[in-house]
Amino acid sequence: MATNKKHRLIFELSKSERELRLKSALNEIVQLTIDMQKPFVYRNNLCIQPNFFIHQYPNGKKFLISQNQENSKESVLRELA
Numbered sequence: 001m002a003t004n005k006k007h008r009l010i011f012e013l014s015k016s017e018r019e020l021r022l023k024s025a026l027n028e029i030v031q032l033t034i035d036m037q038k039p040f041v042y043r044n045n046l047c048i049q050p051n052f053f054i055h056q057y058p059n060g061k062k063f064l065i066s067q068n069q070e071n072s073k074e075s076v077l078r079e080l081a
Contacts, residue, residue, distance in 0.1 A: 034058045
């Protein structure tokens with residue numbers, strides 16, 4: 001069966017091809033997030049509870065937030081420098 005190089009499955013790609021495709025997809029999503037003024041959400045050592053997250057906005061502001069696991073309401077615990 002002939003393989004179309006443009007439409008190969010991810011597991012058929014070499015490691016470098018996979019990395020390139022995944023980085024390209026990630027860059028596209030990051031740019032969409034910035035364009036929509038949405039925060040990047042991640043966890044670090046300040047997130048001492050399972051419902052603590054860092055929200056980092058495109059303007060550089062960062063907040064430690066707590067998310068209510070019952071209703072998803074977010075509360076700002078503190079602004080980070």
